[in-house]
Amino acid sequence: MAAAGVARAATLYECDLRTRIHNGWVSPKMAFVFEDDGRAKVIDGITLAFLDGSAEAQVTRRGDNLRINWTVANARDDAGNYIPTFRYLANLNTATRAVSVVAKPAAYPQRWSARGSCKIRDKR
16 A cells, blocks of 8 residues: 655755845845755745745756745835846855845846855755
8 A cells, every 4th residue: 555645855944144234135034945856946035925935946056056046026116116027046055054145136237135044954
C-alpha cells in the first residue's frame, strides 16, 4: 500500500535585511523557499501586499551562490502611482548565509537595495 499525503521536503531561508534608509520596496523580512523539485518561491511584505502570497522565482546556482530573480506586477506606491513591473534580484550565499537584494521598477532609473543574513529552516 502506498503512503498517502507524504509531505515533500523543502529548504526555507528566513532573512533579515537592513537598508541605509527606509525605502519600502525591499522588505526587512524575506523568505526564500527551495523545493526539492527545483521550484523556488519568495515571500515578503511586498509579495503579500501585491500578490496575496508568494512569487515564483528563477534560480541560478554557481557553487555556494544562488542568484534569485522574481517580479511583482501591478504595484502602487504610497502616492497611488502605478508601477507595472518591479524586478527583484537577490544573491544568497548558502555557505555564509549572507544575502543582498535589489529592487528596480522596469523602465525607471531608481533602485533600492538591502543586505542582511539568513537562517536556514527545514520545512516539511
